Amino acid sequence: MKLIDSNIEKSTFFQFFTLVTRFDEYQEMVKSAKNAGFQDSAFYYFDNKNINDFDAFSGINHAIKLCTSKYLIFCHQDILFNFDTKDHLLQKIEELETIDPSWAVIGNAGRTRKGQPIIKITDPHGEEQTQGPLPSEVMSVDENFMIINMKNNLSATTTLKGFHLYGLDLCQNAEYLGLKSYVIDFHLLHKSKGNIDQSFFNSRKEYIQLQQRRKKLKWFFTTCTRFCVTSSVLWNAILNNKVILKLLTSLLRRQK
Known part of the structure; x- marks a missing residue:
């Protein structure tokens, strides 16, 4: 440095x-x-x-x-x-x-x-x-x-x-x-609008793996992505499907 x-x-x-x-x-x-x-x-x-x-x-x-x-x-x-x-x-x-x-x-x-x-x-x-x-x-x-x-x-x-x-x-x-x-x-x-490349998706996968060891269910939102984490690898794959993820996010935002 x-x-x-x-x-x-x-x-x-x-x-x-x-x-x-x-x-x-x-x-x-x-x-x-x-x-x-x-x-x-x-x-x-x-x-x-x-x-x-x-x-x-x-x-x-x-x-x-x-x-x-x-x-x-x-x-x-x-x-x-x-x-x-x-x-x-x-x-x-x-x-x-x-x-x-x-x-x-x-x-x-x-x-x-x-x-x-x-x-x-x-x-x-x-x-x-x-x-x-x-x-x-x-x-x-x-x-x-x-x-x-x-x-x-x-x-x-x-x-x-x-x-x-x-x-x-x-x-x-x-x-x-x-x-x-x-x-x-x-x-x-x-100056930049952000760079979502393969390294980004690799980082997201690693973060999901980290979080699935920590808790049963939680939503994560950033300025450029959204995903859901559970303790199950199978449920992580299902819930983070683009179509299902969009539907669940819409339902979440309607909750008071």
């Missing part, structure tokens, strides 16, 4: 950690963050330009070990702070503290336990997308921008690997500790 500048000793509130494959794009993100008021924050990056020494799960856990600030920001290299500022973010965190001081993870997009999207973002899907109310408790957050409250003993699952569903994993691990995750009113630009 490398530090992009020498402001680490001044980082009281925020330290940034990012997996980097394109250093020019990462530098653009850092510049936009500093222009938005994060001049006194430290910016760490994992150098994955040539080889993936860290995946998302190991990267988050390594970042948590190193972080000395109040809040850890784990974000993509392709975001830009073109709208809201650091002061705005601190204000929204302070508001959340009055509502729920036990929060563990914050994002700018996510899904509730019933699959409802909660969003405040500009990306290729649309400008200034807002679905709330904000803040709202969610079961998962999108990985483009995540804030971890360092007062809690939180980590990603060490047996999982890859670059997908680590936001869901982190939020669910928080839930197991009796903590909560939220999407707040913090607007930034994410």
Whole structure:
């Protein structure tokens, strides 16, 4: 892991950690963050330009070990702070503290336990997308921008690997500790609309296998997928059939 500048000793509130494959794009993100008021924050990056020494799960856990600030920001290299500022973010965190001081993870997009999207973002899907109310408790957050409250003993699952569903994993691990995750009113630009490739489906399969060892039945919703997990391999295959999954999700959302 490398530090992009020498402001680490001044980082009281925020330290940034990012997996980097394109250093020019990462530098653009850092510049936009500093222009938005994060001049006194430290910016760490994992150098994955040539080889993936860290995946998302190991990267988050390594970042948590190193972080000395109040809040850890784990974000993509392709975001830009073109709208809201650091002061705005601190204000929204302070508001959340009055509502729920036990929060563990914050994002700018996510899904509730019933699959409802909660969003405040500009990306290729649309400008200034807002679905709330904000803040709202969610079961998962999108990985483009995540804030971890360092007062809690939180980590990603060490047996999982890859670059997908680590936001869901982190939020669910928080839930197991009796903590909560939220999407707040913090607007930034994410250049990517997401990448659902074979590695994504591999990660989803691994996460289902993890969860089927933990519980009998639970729904999982993220910004880009939905699935149901039971302790049975057969029922997992049946319930996650596209047609059945669509029907069950519709019925779930109708429940009060």
